[in-house]
Amino acid sequence: xxxxxxxxxxxxxxxxxxxxxxxxxxxxxxxxxxxxxxxxxxxxxxxxxxxxxxxxxxxxxxxxxxxxxxxxxxxxxxxxxxxxxxxxxxxxxxxxxxxxxxxxxxxxxxxxxxxxxxxxxxxxxxxxxxxxxxxxxxxxxxxxxxxxxxxxxxxxxxxxxxxxxxxxxxxxxxxxxxxxxxxxxxxxxxxxxxxxxxxxxxxxxxxxxxxxxxxxxxx
Amino acid sequence: xxxxxxxxxxxxxxxxxxxxxxxxxxxxxxxxxxxxxxxxxxxxxxxxxxxxxxxxxxxxxxxxxxxxxxxxxxxxxxxxxxxxxxxxxxxxxxxxxxxxxxxxxxxxxxxxxxxxxxxxxxxxxxxxxxxxxxxxxxxxxxxxxxxxxxxxxxxxxxxxxxxxxxxxxxxxxxxxxxxxxxxxxxxxxxxxxxxxxxxxxxxxxxxxxxxxxxxxxxx
Numbered sequence: 140x141x142x143x144x145x146x147x148x149x150x151x152x153x154x155x156x157x158x159x160x161x162x163x164x165x166x167x168x169x170x171x172x173x174x175x176x177x178x179x180x181x182x183x184x185x186x187x188x189x190x191x192x193x194x195x196x197x198x199x200x201x202x203x204x205x206x207x208x209x210x211x212x213x214x215x216x217x218x219x220x221x222x223x224x225x226x227x228x229x230x231x232x233x234x235x236x237x238x239x240x241x242x243x244x245x246x247x248x249x250x251x252x253x254x255x256x257x258x259x260x261x262x263x264x265x266x267x268x269x270x271x272x273x274x275x276x277x278x279x280x281x282x283x284x285x286x287x288x289x290x291x292x293x294x295x296x297x298x299x300x301x302x303x304x305x306x307x308x309x310x311x312x313x314x315x316x317x318x319x320x321x322x323x324x325x326x327x328x329x330x331x332x333x334x335x336x337x338x339x340x341x342x343x344x345x346x347x348x349x350x351x352x353x354x355x356x357x358x
Numbered sequence: 359x360x361x362x363x364x365x366x367x368x369x370x371x372x373x374x375x376x377x378x379x380x381x382x383x384x385x386x387x388x389x390x391x392x393x394x395x396x397x398x399x400x401x402x403x404x405x406x407x408x409x410x411x412x413x414x415x416x417x418x419x420x421x422x423x424x425x426x427x428x429x430x431x432x433x434x435x436x437x438x439x440x441x442x443x444x445x446x447x448x449x450x451x452x453x454x455x456x457x458x459x460x461x462x463x464x465x466x467x468x469x470x471x472x473x474x475x476x477x478x479x480x481x482x483x484x485x486x487x488x489x490x491x492x493x494x495x496x497x498x499x500x501x502x503x504x505x506x507x508x509x510x511x512x513x514x515x516x517x518x519x520x521x522x523x524x525x526x527x528x529x530x531x532x533x534x535x536x537x538x539x540x541x542x543x544x545x546x547x548x549x550x551x552x553x554x555x556x557x558x559x560x561x562x563x564x565x566x567x568x569x570x571x572x573x574x575x576x577x
Contacts, residue, residue: 176396177478177507178499204479206506227509229448229479257506258479259396260423260448279498279524280397287425287476288396290446305498308527310554 152265155233159240159268166245168198169347169354170253172231172267174291175275176284177257180301182209183334184275184343185252189216191344195249195351200239202231202256209254219243230262231255249351259288270354271296278302282312286319297328297346304333371484374452378459378487385464387417388566388573389472391450391486393510394494395503396476399520401428402553403494403562404471408435410563414468414570419458421450421475428473438462449481450474468570478507489573490515497521501531505538516547516565523552 163170175181182201189197198219201210210222221239223231236253243251253269255262263272274295276284279302285292292298298320306313313331320329328346332339382389394400401420408416417438420428429441440458442450455472462470472488474481482491493514495503498521504511511517517539525532532550539548547565551558 176476177503178395178496179397203506205508206502208502208506227479227483229477256479257395258448258477260446260475260477261480264446277397277498279496279521279528283425283427284396287422287427289424302498305524305527308524309498 149264152233155237156266156268159233159236162240163245163251163268163270164354166248167354168245168248168251169350170251170269170271172253172255172262172269172272173275174255174259174262174272174295175257176259176277176280179257179275179277179280180334181254181257181275182212184299184301184332185213185254186216187334187337187340188252188344188347189213191340192250192347195348196247197250197252198243198248200231200236200243200251200253202235202254204228204256219248225256229256229258230265231267232265233267236267249354250347259284259291263290263294270350273297273299275299275301276316278305278311279309282310282316285316285323289323292320292323292327295324295327297330298324299343300329300331302333302335303331303339304336368483371452374456375485375487378452378455379489381459382464382470382487382489383573385467386573387464387467387470388569389470389488389490391472391474391481391488391491392494393474393478393481393491393514394476394496395478395499398476398494398496398499399553400473400476400494401431403518403520403551404432404473405435406553406556406559407471407563407566408432410559411469411566414567415466416469416471417462417467419455419462419470419472421454421473423447423475438467444475448475448477449484450486451484452486455486468573469566478503478510482509482513489569492516492518494518494520495535497524497530498528501529501535504535504542508542511539511542511546514543514546516549517543518562519548519550521552521554522550522558523555
């Protein structure tokens with residue numbers, strides 16, 4: 140009984156995610172689901188991305204348990220921010236996105252960034268209707284985190300390693316981390332950057348920009 | 359239907375947790391459930407604790423999705439380490455602990471540290487049979503993480519703020535973090551430390567040592 144109920148929940152989620160995907164693709168909005176541990180730097184990355192890519196018209200849906208701190212931070216750089224408070228919920232689900240989309244004017248967007256709840260595990264299993272999952276790690280989290288969280292590594296279209304500016308101050312074996320990524324997902328681009336200093340942001344902004352071009356509105 | 363199934367799962371977890379608690383208390387083992395985000399420094403803290411408090415005979419149960427890296431690290435400092443691999447499971451449950459306890463000789467232990475799966479959200483809702491939940495944050499995770507994860511703050515018997523050695527290199531408003539903690543859980547001890555340098559470890563070791571004295575075996 141328990142298993143069948145869980146399957147129903149996931150099936151319903153997938154159906155709503157498919158609807159979200161249709162709506163977003165029809166509008167020509169390239170959508171990413173940004174997944175990473177609490178404190179890996181998701182919000183800082185989005186803030187800098189919003190500033191650097193103003194011309195691409197980026198909207199944001201932010202998942203958090205209770206506060207709207209991240210949404211407030213990002214509202215300084217874009218008019219289209221929707222906060223989803225999940226309460227005790229550890230991840231966003233497709234119905235959260237469906238509801239959030241009713242508050243967004245998609246005709247004015249080129250990119251939608253969904254900042255998932257800070258969690259490297261649970262968000263991976265729930266399709267939201269995104270075009271790409273983006274997994275994020277941080278230097279300060281330690282060099283074993285890719286190996287310890289294989290599902291996010293395997294399911295991501297691009298992986299980010301952030302807080303590179305902290306590399307001199309913590310023990311972190313960059314070659315070990317890179318080899319774990321290669322073993323789990325041999326072809327995924329792995330971008331090393333610091334949203335604080337801006338170093339390494341260029342390949343990430345280029346990756347986003349190229350995908351927006353491919354996401355022209357479907358007639 | 360869905361709600362009733364979830365309630366049954368939680369009820370069964372609580373029943374097994376109660377059994378675990380009886381077993382552990384009878385053996386006079388003080389047990390903590392250490393909860394924090396991936397990369398906040400849980401394993402490093404336990405490694406240092408094992409080295410400093412050898413005389414208190416500490417065993418460890420380690421939750422991870424797939425690897426046994428943390429268990430390997432800790433096996434250098436104690437003979438009693440049990441790895442629980444949860445697969446895609448985002449938290450430990452009481453039945454994991456029940457099974458793990460069959461691999462541990464409690465008569466030789468004073469303290470059992472359960473290192474939960476790296477996750478600030480899901481582990482909070484599952485009683486394992488511990489005496490105390492210990493919530494852990496890190497300087498590198500940012501000063502907003504207590505406010506954004508209120509449940510772990512409210513349910514912890516003691517809170518740790520780790521990686522204090524990184525304070526000079528990252529933006530972190532210590533007063534803001536402390537005031538969020540005070541608002542959510544006014545009386546909880548908040549210990550600031552670095553497992554890397556050892557600075558601030560003394561109050562943590564003292565806190566543990568005092569609790570062991572109180573956990574003398576029940577006749």
